[in-house]
Amino acid sequence: MAETREAEQSQISDPDGEELMEKNAPGDSKNSMLIASDSFENIDIDCVEEFEIKKHKGGLIHQIVKQTSKEEQDEVAKENDDQNSAKSDLSIGEDSSEDQGEIFETKDIAEALDETLNPGNGPISSHITDEDVNSPEWRSQRKHIFIFSDSGKPVYSRYGNEDKLVTLFGVMQALVSFIQVSGDVIRSIIAGEHRFVFLIREHLILVGVSNGTDSTQQVLMQLTYLYNQVLSVLTSTSLQKIYKQRRNYDLRRQLSGAEKFLDSLLNMMETEPGFLLGAVRCLPLESTVRDMIAQSIVQHAKVKDLVFTLMIANSQLVTLVRMKKYYLHPMDLHIIINLINAAESFKAAESWTPICLPKFDSSGFLQAHISYLDEDCQTCLILLTVDRESFFTLSECKNRIQERLVKYNGLQAISDSLRKNSYSIQDCKISDLRHFLYKSKSTAQYTSPELEAPYLTQPEQERLFGLYQFLHQRIHSLSRPLKILYHVGPYETLLGWVTQGFELYAVFGPLVTKPLAINAINKLLAYIKREENRLFILNSVTF
Amino acid sequence: MAVREVKLCLLGDSGVGKSSIVMRFVKDAFKEQLESTIGASFMAKRLVVNDSTFLFQIWDTAGQEKYRALAPMYYRGAEAAIVVYDVTREPSFDSVKDWVKELKRNGVSNMVIAIAGNKCDLEDLREVNTKDAQEYSDNIGAIFTETSALTAVNVPELFTSIAKKLPDADVYEPKRQGSRVHLRKNQQEASQRRGCCGGEKS
Numbered sequence: 001m002a003e004t005r006e007a008e009q010s011q012i013s014d015p016d017g018e019e020l021m022e023k024n025a026p027g028d029s030k031n032s033m034l035i036a037s038d039s040f041e042n043i044d045i046d047c048v049e050e051f052e053i054k055k056h057k058g059g060l061i062h063q064i065v066k067q068t069s070k071e072e073q074d075e076v077a078k079e080n081d082d083q084n085s086a087k088s089d090l091s092i093g094e095d096s097s098e099d100q101g102e103i104f105e106t107k108d109i110a111e112a113l114d115e116t117l118n119p120g121n122g123p124i125s126s127h128i129t130d131e132d133v134n135s136p137e138w139r140s141q142r143k144h145i146f147i148f149s150d151s152g153k154p155v156y157s158r159y160g161n162e163d164k165l166v167t168l169f170g171v172m173q174a175l176v177s178f179i180q181v182s183g184d185v186i187r188s189i190i191a192g193e194h195r196f197v198f199l200i201r202e203h204l205i206l207v208g209v210s211n212g213t214d215s216t217q218q219v220l221m222q223l224t225y226l227y228n229q230v231l232s233v234l235t236s237t238s239l240q241k242i243y244k245q246r247r248n249y250d251l252r253r254q255l256s257g258a259e260k261f262l263d264s265l266l267n268m269m270e271t272e273p274g275f276l277l278g279a280v281r282c283l284p285l286e287s288t289v290r291d292m293i294a295q296s297i298v299q300h301a302k303v304k305d306l307v308f309t310l311m312i313a314n315s316q317l318v319t320l321v322r323m324k325k326y327y328l329h330p331m332d333l334h335i336i337i338n339l340i341n342a343a344e345s346f347k348a349a350e351s352w353t354p355i356c357l358p359k360f361d362s363s364g365f366l367q368a369h370i371s372y373l374d375e376d377c378q379t380c381l382i383l384l385t386v387d388r389e390s391f392f393t394l395s396e397c398k399n400r401i402q403e404r405l406v407k408y409n410g411l412q413a414i415s416d417s418l419r420k421n422s423y424s425i426q427d428c429k430i431s432d433l434r435h436f437l438y439k440s441k442s443t444a445q446y447t448s449p450e451l452e453a454p455y456l457t458q459p460e461q462e463r464l465f466g467l468y469q470f471l472h473q474r475i476h477s478l479s480r481p482l483k484i485l486y487h488v489g490p491y492e493t494l495l496g497w498v499t500q501g502f503e504l505y506a507v508f509g510p511l512v513t514k515p516l517a518i519n520a521i522n523k524l525l526a527y528i529k530r531e532e533n534r535l536f537i538l539n540s541v542t543f
Numbered sequence: 544m545a546v547r548e549v550k551l552c553l554l555g556d557s558g559v560g561k562s563s564i565v566m567r568f569v570k571d572a573f574k575e576q577l578e579s580t581i582g583a584s585f586m587a588k589r590l591v592v593n594d595s596t597f598l599f600q601i602w603d604t605a606g607q608e609k610y611r612a613l614a615p616m617y618y619r620g621a622e623a624a625i626v627v628y629d630v631t632r633e634p635s636f637d638s639v640k641d642w643v644k645e646l647k648r649n650g651v652s653n654m655v656i657a658i659a660g661n662k663c664d665l666e667d668l669r670e671v672n673t674k675d676a677q678e679y680s681d682n683i684g685a686i687f688t689e690t691s692a693l694t695a696v697n698v699p700e701l702f703t704s705i706a707k708k709l710p711d712a713d714v715y716e717p718k719r720q721g722s723r724v725h726l727r728k729n730q731q732e733a734s735q736r737r738g739c740c741g742g743e744k745s
Contacts, residue, residue, distance in 0.1 A: 233609060255609070256608060257607045258609070343578065343581050345577070345578040345584065346581070348584060349584040349585060350585045350586075351584045351585070352582050352583050353583065353605075354582060368582075
């Protein structure tokens with residue numbers, strides 16, 4: 001970093017009179033459908049807040065159900081029923097859990113014996129089984145993620161087999177409880193190139209070990225996402241219930257099949273800037289087309305208890321229609337996008353599955369009707385309701401929406417937009433600007449151009465992502481937050497700028513000067529402003 | 544001729560081939576390494592048996608443990624259920640017995656139950672005896688067949704025999720109304736169900 005220069009000022013103004021214009025943020029909207037989130041600072045507050053055991057006295061889901069259900073008495077009966085059935089479910093699971101645990105153990109011993117007896121005669125899938133603490137391949141992974149229960153039982157490891165890592169989990173658990181004894185909380189350890197970040201939640205401990213470009217804060221955010229992913233499969237209520245009944249329960253029984261969601265979420269977080277920004281990307285569409293799609297949903301899916309209806313194409317939001325008074329958090333939307341991306345099985349048939357959106361209400365499930373609207377399985381429609389019995393009603397809605405979108409060429413417009421690249425940096429007509437991320441804070445949406453040369457190879461793309469992580473981390477540094485950062489690196493010049501309305505991260509060629517860069521940013525804002533109706537969803541549609 | 548709608552659901556351990564059987568029956572296709580089902584998926588298929596047309600509305604449920612508690616949502620009100628096991632995995636046959644017990648306890652009284660031993664093409668790896676499974680099925684009055692979604696053996700036949708065994712529609716009709724799927728209108732039934740979602744309010 002010796003050859004880099006930096007300028008950090010609250011307001012850049014230089015002798016030439018060039019100045020950044022803090023005008024209205026492009027893509028700004030007072031009527032947002034997503035909960036506006038600051039990309040970072042919130043998370044830390046969250047941590048503190050959620051650290052206290054939250055007592056849910058009826059979450060949002062409960063509220064919606066209560067509003068719509070007329071018979072109060074029915075409700076009581078249902079709840080009792082609920083409790084009873086849930087209890088019996090759990091006890092069934094428990095009996096068998098013991099056997100399962102034993103099987104694991106004996107299997108392990110057998111395997112270990114087998115290995116020591118016939119060292120040359122390794123198992124066929126040696127790639128997976130050999131990946132333990134001593135293998136160089138395991139050690140060289142850029143980011144490890146571990147999840148375990150507060151009694152030290154392994155739940156998930158990104159690489160390698162959890163059962164072979166029990167001693168490692170033991171050490172991590174010991175560290176956590178050792179610090180806890182003195183009434184304190186372990187947050188992170190930095191050892192050489194590696195940072196170990198701890199997120200301690202009720203019953204679960206998540207640890208991220210990274211030697212990459214992410215900061216402690218960024219790893220913490222990733223761990224928060226993973227924790228939410230676990231909740232989205234189980235709900236906080238059942239997590240609490242499980243561990244209340246049996247402290248050393250093997251949670252992998254409940255999570256079997258969900259590991260792939262954790263894996264895919266981790267992979268997505270390493271390439272998709274939306275997680276870093278706490279924002280989603282919208283599919284570029286003419287606003288008339290987008291309105292038509294939203295209206296089709298409003299007209300044909302006016303169903304009681306339907307909370308959110310969204311359409312997603314290639315991880316980009318096409319539209320979102322919501323129930324009045326209820327908003328979706330970008331974090332929950334990312335969980336939904338991850339679910340759609342990771343599961344091929346939705347492409348085979350209409351699906352009906354429970355999903356918990358932790359930011360919306362972590363105590364219960366929403367029921368999701370998931371289907372693809374076109375033959376190529378590009379456009380996915382997700383209907384989220386609190387009514388567990390409305391599959392067939394929603395299925396009819398889906399057919400009507402589909403018919404209408406075919407009739408008015410809505411699906412065609414979506415697939416056209418997907419086929420041609422979103423937009424090129426050249427469209428902005430700004431020389432020396434290579435790439436940028438622009439987040440409109442009020443709508444929690446972001447936009448960025450296609451990746452072009454020199455960012456075409458994977459290592460280059462990873463490096464670019466690292467630059468954004470660096471810029472983001474410097475600007476959102478907890479000890480010294482910045483409004484503007486101008487950074488000259490060996491291969492490119494970076495400019496980050498955060499205002500009330502937006503966050504902008506821009507990457508220039510290495511030879512750009514400060515006045516040029518400032519001029520370019522002002523031009524860029526004007527470009528985004530011109531295109532804002534296409535790039536962002538500016539009005540929020542409700543049922 | 545009227546079309547007889549039949550609500551059917553598939554149950555059984557994870558990975559026994561429920562989705563593959565449905566895919567073979569509905570689309571006559573087979574996919575290796577099919578991903579595990581999430582929640583449940585729904586498909587419909589028309590089948591003509593002895594000049595009567597049946598419209599099967601098939602709920603293909605997920606076998607994974609975490610979805611276990613959802614199963615009643617699909618088999619309650621179903622007129623037929625196929626409980627699937629994997630002939631190469633003995634434990635999957637043991638859970639058939641648990642499923643049958645649960646169906647007898649909570650399902651419609653005259654539910655047609657079929658037991659299907661899938662993956663019968665893997666004769667070398669067989670762990671479950673045909674005779675044992677046949678005997679067990681006879682005991683509980685269930686249809687029994689060994690299928691292979693891969694080679695299509697006995698898959699259409701399985702559904703045909705279910706269709707044949709269904710009680711006559713006119714006798715059944717009033718009862719069926721009670722177990723229709725548009726349950727919102729049906730207060731009595733709705734009251735038996737969970738409020739809204741798996742999570743409980745504390």
